[in-house]
Amino acid sequence: MHAVPVRHRFERIDALRGAAIVWMTVFHFCFDLNFFGWIHQNFLYDPFWTRQRTAIVSLFLFCAGLGQAVAHLQGQGWPRFWRRWAQVAGCALLVSAGSWFMFPQSFIYFGVLHGIAVMLVIVRLSAGWGTWLWPAGLLAILLPLAALPVHVAFGDLHVLNERWLNWIGFVSLKPVTQDYVPLLPWLGVMWWGMAAGQWLLRHRPDIVRGPLPRAFAPLAWLGRWSLTWYMLHQPLMIGVLMLLRH
Template sequence: MNEAALPRRIALIDAWRGVALVAMMTYHGAWDLAYLHLARIDPSGSMPWRIYAHVIAGTFLFLAGVSLVLATRSGFRLEPYLRRLGMIVAGAALVSVATYFAMPQGWVYFGILHQIALASVIALPFLRLPPLLTLVVAAIVAALPQVFRSEFFDVPALWWTGLAPLPHNSFDYVPVFPWTAAVLAGVAAGRLAVSHGLDRRLAAAWQPKAWPGRLLAVAGRHSLAVYLVHQPIIFGALFLVAQVLVPDAAVDGARADCVDRCVAARADEVGCHAYCRCMFEDMDKAGLMRPMLDNALTPADMDRVRGMALTCTAMTLPTPAPETTAPMERGETPPP
């Protein structure tokens, strides 16, 4: 088949990517609401939310593999490939720099753009290998971190591998193992689709006529730009809402969380309200409220907060708890 006979874009693939973008926006919006204490939800820790996030990330990576195949159907052209790769690398660098300065406690050192960029290089040999072999390698990549991790990889220069015993804090962490498996699965699926002429049939089967479909397809065609601009817009709008309409939302949300953890440990709601009121008053006087809300307490700060917790416990909840509770996180007030 000559190059002219090949469909340049497949609207259905673009729209699929557009749907993934909408899903990503809903997740990031929920995350922003939680981060700004505008809603008491936990997208980072709740299992349904985590599954939702993984499905979204997996969809983008799978489609990245499919798109790599579609872009090289007529042969590999170095210049367009390097141009696309350079744009993704630049976007990944921008995300890292922006989050390092704006949110240093969880800056993105290897997020989904970093993964797409590296996987786009890793996947190149598989564009000519049998799809079945590609799927076998994908299964190995997905399974490896489940059976092998090592302290050797627990250094900053190797965190991107995903093979350290525990992941290091980041708001978007998509390491090579296991996530490259999704890109390789996309490559295998794309190879099989092209070999059976499915790409031509899909291109002819559907073209968006109504505005929702057209909008999704346009967004999917410009997914990198949408990815880079959506979060500043959503976060900026919600930040203004938090500052103007509910300026005390962060403190109120943190205090409510404090009461919930206290009640779980003590089963004394009246005493827990007194305990959390004592803690927040003491932290405010000590200038620790803002660092606590920003998850920026230093080890010395955390020692001071623990001392306040002992004092407030003695004043409001003199009866000791039957069991010791889990250690506090940096963004939490310690349970009594």
């Protein structure tokens, strides 16, 4: 792979991340409307909503894997990695605190930011695996399918459903929480993002480095500020809806 400037932005990846942000914002706005009783939807079981959530989280994690492929190519050092990681981890703690205030019985203790914080370290350490990232990702995605049969067969694995271990994802019962993004199967999606990014940068760099049409520039801007938007959009939307309700 050819070296690129350390601070070079891949605007097409930013725009893809920005599209995920827009989709997530619309999804959360509908969730908030439902929470305040202005619409009546089942976000826990209706496939229309559950499949959207799966797709949104998948797109976020795939983009995170793409970003790590770029960082690896650009020779990002561990100090810079840890600075960004600390931002993600700190925001994850804030999400836990805020969700506990609103949903004390189902607060977020291992949601998407918690998952990303752990997965980023694993993906960074496995960046040199090359093509082995593809089967590793497939294994991570398929492994949870064996969880229920294994739990039934052995009958003594309930400890894996406990909060201190269910972040791994090898569970037979989904925990009661507002957001749950365990390592399995989601690590597989980020691994695939890393693998896809490395392949594209080797063989088709024009796909990710090419110019971005002006119409998509707002998405690229939003993608560059994804963590900030993620942290601010729900408090802002909930605050506005609370004002309108009164």
